Amino acid sequence: MPVWTLYGLKQGKVSQRWPAVGGDDGQSGVLGFPRFDPAQCQSGCRDCADACLPQAITLKEGGGVNVDYGRCVQCQLCVTACPSGAFTLSSDWAFGVRAREDLVWAQAANSAAGQTLKREIRKVFGRSLHVRHVDAGSCNGCESELQALNNPYYNLHRLGVFFTPSPRFADLLLVTGPVTYAMKGPLLAAYEGMPEPRFVMAAGTCACSGGTNGGGYACGRGLDGLLPVDVWLPGCPPNPAAFIHALLMLLQRLPQRVRGGHLMEDGDGR
Amino acid sequence: MNAPLLQDLAPSQLPERARALLESGGRLQMAYAWFPDGAIELRYLAAARPKVFEIWRVRPENGTAPSLAAVAPLLSWYEREIADLCGVRFEGRPEPDPLVLLPGARASAPPLTPGADLRIDYTPQFARLPEIAGPDRADVQVLPFGPVRGDVLESAQFLFLYIGEAILHYLPKLFFKHRGMEKRFEGLNAPFAPVLAERVSGVDSVAHALACCQALEAAAGCAVPPRAHWLRVLLAELERLYNHLHYLGHLCHTTTLKVGEAQGKYLEELAKQINGRLAGSRFLRGLVIPGGLHREPRLDGLRESLARLQEQFAPYAEMLETSTTHLDRLITTGVLPRRTAFDQGASGPIERASGLDRDLRRDHPYAAYDELKFPVALRTAGDAHARQQVRLAEIESSLALIRAVLDELPEGPVHAECTPPPGSEGLGWAESPRGSLYYAVHVGSDGRIARMKIKSPSFSNWRAFPFTVHDTNMMDYAIDEASFGLTVAGCDR
Known part of the structure; x- marks a missing residue:
């Protein structure tokens, strides 16, 4: 359909260089954690x-x-x-961490033991990652921002990260929501279906701790104690740039920016 | 906002009253139950005539009330939900299966019973399927799809009964995402309510906070300052804008119009970035609170950024309306006849695409909508194309409404004191991007929320959606679903 091709070409390139130096993360004015x-x-x-x-x-x-x-x-x-x-x-807002304790405000910026996480991750996955997303009872806010990752502005594909429909092809299980009683089984089944080595990201405050929506008669309180979590990414919801940061942090292509509840300048948290 | 008229009815009067309402052109909006002083009470919300809601208050006898589903089919889901969550029995219910609690889930007590120490035991069971008859029944295949679906999608399970490409029957199994949100409001003070309401359905955050706060304001009888009313319109229309832009991009995804998809989602991103600068939240959260707004939004530069967005939107809309490959897939796909839309309670852009001329902003004005003039988009074809056209027209009107607010915004404070007194109740509503949204609040004797009922537009539209899928074909399904623009989180709560 040439008319759409022409139209698309006329729009020009809108993908940002971020997280490369000089790119715009698109989150101007967006509030993060107090x-x-x-x-x-x-x-x-x-x-x-x-x-x-x-x-x-x-x-x-x-x-x-x-x-x-x-x-x-x-x-x-x-x-x-x-x-x-x-x-x-x-x-x-770039609050992805590898140890849950790092989200708790601490007097000194302390690095928890075992921070170095599986050193082979880069060796195994190279620079690419396939993600299986499971909605375990979110409000759809996290999904809205995850879907935004594939819009031309963020263009997640350019960073080698792809969403895959099957857990069998997935390296990372990305979970949103506080885990409802009905989604617990399908969530665990998706994890079981993944080949080793496999990683888990608790995405959004609901998956990290239940947030405002967890608990009660129908919900758990996130992934704690349910699955071995490799990256915790709180946020309600995490914005697309925060998602990108957390995904690249998992791949050890970007350093963790938070220790002991403190956001550090890039490099400090390495 | 006019206060609804409260009327007491005996259970036996219900069917006659419902019939009379429908014959006079009225429509039932929702039903729910709560437990004042430990005894169960049913509430029916009826739109009898313009600008006035009626609330029918009914005390079930021995926990039983007559089913109205045969009179007003849209009530079937409400009755099933009340039976599941509050334990009321409806006599003569045409659809006896549970709705909110999944097959195999057993609650130790109806979950909304006050003070119940609850547990849900769950052994997953396959949904009960309709009986398959006829000479080809051996060829009918059952495809269960979900609850974990492909791509980044919300969890829900869809059952297709099909032969080859032809779908004979379609059965969505929702409520995998049921979080018991209504129960979570119980015991909260008013200031916490919008924090929770914004997290019922993330992409309708403003509408939920607005309906919730308006319910609390009605209970408190407080007056919201005019500037806050106008700014609430601004926020609600910005929400409609990014939702409808997303909708267009997603619809193009299903018709495989790649550039159209990219452009729709890019425009959505620009709208969300405008939100981020204005409110500090891409979902416009944290501004609407009981009594007005939490703080002033940042309005500088808004007019210019929206003008730039509109410049890009206009040619995009024209391209969508003139691309034959796209239109070929939309026209006559997923037809929802006017009568079905009415009977099954379709809402928002869905009902307006099927010829039902209703919009809460005009029919039951709230915030500053009674001071603003705007067209209500209407189409009659009831197909996926009509639904696209309604959304396109609503984007134009949202942009015009935002400009009107910026032109005429009154000065003054944005917040007034608002504390609902013990024993009060209130109803709030909003026309969300997906349709009519209601919040009904009951405040307990301790001044805390005793019951919060949420009627989301997706609850209404999921009920109507299967009627457009039965007897169609697999190829059209994704397009049909996208053209409805449903959320699962709002429906499941």
Whole structure:
């Protein structure tokens, strides 16, 4: 159909160079996880914890608060609730980590043991990855952003990452949703159907911890204890650039950017 | 928003009342149950005449009420859901199977019973199939597809009974994604409600937050500042915009129009990036709260970015409407007759493509819609092409509405105090990109939410969809499904 070919050519190239240097990640203005500054935190105050529906912020015994970004749904209500500015808006969204503990805010940026993850990953997969996605009860927000990865702007294919319909051809099981009672069986069956070596990504806050939607009579609380997770990617939902970062992090083509709940400059987390 | 009229009916009065409503041109919108003071109560929402909703309040006798499904077929799913989740028995139900609870799932008590310590035991079972008769029955094959499907898709299982290319019967098995969202609202304070509502169906975040907050505002009797009303229109139309653009790209995917797919999804991406700059969220989350808006959105540059988007959209729309290979696959595909659309409760662009002239924004105005003029797109063919045309027209009208809001936006605050008092109730609604969305809230004696009913448009449209698949062919299925633009998360909740 030449008219569409001509039309397509006239649109020009819109794919971004990102994550290569100089590319636009397309997330201008998008808010990430609220940044926490314990120096600003007033003791005896519980306003942030009271404003946090998924209990990402909880009170510490003896004062202060615990912050677990693996439970955060980025509603930003804590930023408004905090009277002393300990929580501030940020654009920190590239929060993929290999160890769940790294999503919990810690005083020092500590690297958990066993960080080096299967060293052979690059050797085995080269620079390519085939992904089987399983929706285990998401709100469709994560799917919307995963589908966006294949639009011409992000053009995931150019990075060697493909979605595959069969678990038998898949290297990575990418799971969204808190895992409903009905999807637990099909999810485990998809994992069983994958050849070794295989990897698992908990994508979105629901899959990391249940978020606001987990628990209750019909849901679990994400993948913890259900499958061996290699990458945790919280976010409600993670934006397409965050997905790309987490996928490339798995392939060891990009460094992890978060340790102990701190976002680091590129390179620090290597 | 006009307050609905509340009327008490005895169970025996229901069938007659439903018949009278339908004969006068009215339509039932939803039904649900809740447990005031431990006793079960049914609620039916009826649109009797323009701008006024009626709520029928019915106390079942011995946990039993007459089924209205034979009078108003769209109620069948509501009755099945109420039976599953609240334990009401409906006498004379034409479809006796459970709906929300999957075959093989047994709840220790009906899940919405107050205070029940619940557990679901689940041993997966194959769905009960319709009996196959006739001389060719040995040739009929059953294809179960899902719940994990190809590509990046939501989980649902579809059963096809087919011979060769011909689909004889189609049975969608949904509710694999049932998360018990309505129950999760119970015990929450009002400020948390939109956080949860935005996560019922992610791509309808604004509509859900809006309907939810309007229900709470109706319960509280609070007045939302005019500026917040206008900005809510802006957010709702931005949501329609990116959803409809996605829809066009996805529809092109199924007709294998590759460049059309790429362009539709690129335009969707541009719309989402506009959202990100405006709200800090590509899904426009975190702005709509009870009493107005959480904060001012960033409006600088919006007019210019939308103008650029519209410049790219116009030739794209024209190309879609003139590409014969694309149109050949849409015209006469997945026809939903007007009568079926009405009886089965189709909603939004689906019913408007089948000749039903209804739109909550005009018929039951909320936010600032009563101060704005806009056309309601209408087609009569009821096929996939008509559904594309309705969406194309709605994109144009959304862009015009956003410009009108920017032109006439009043100054002032965007938030007012809003706390629903103990024992109050309220109904909120919104015309989401997929159709009519209702939230009904009941506040308990402790001031916390005691019950939140969510009626999503996809719940209505999944009910109507199979009628366009029976007796068609496999080749058209993907196109037909894409042309409905359904979500599973909204339906399953």
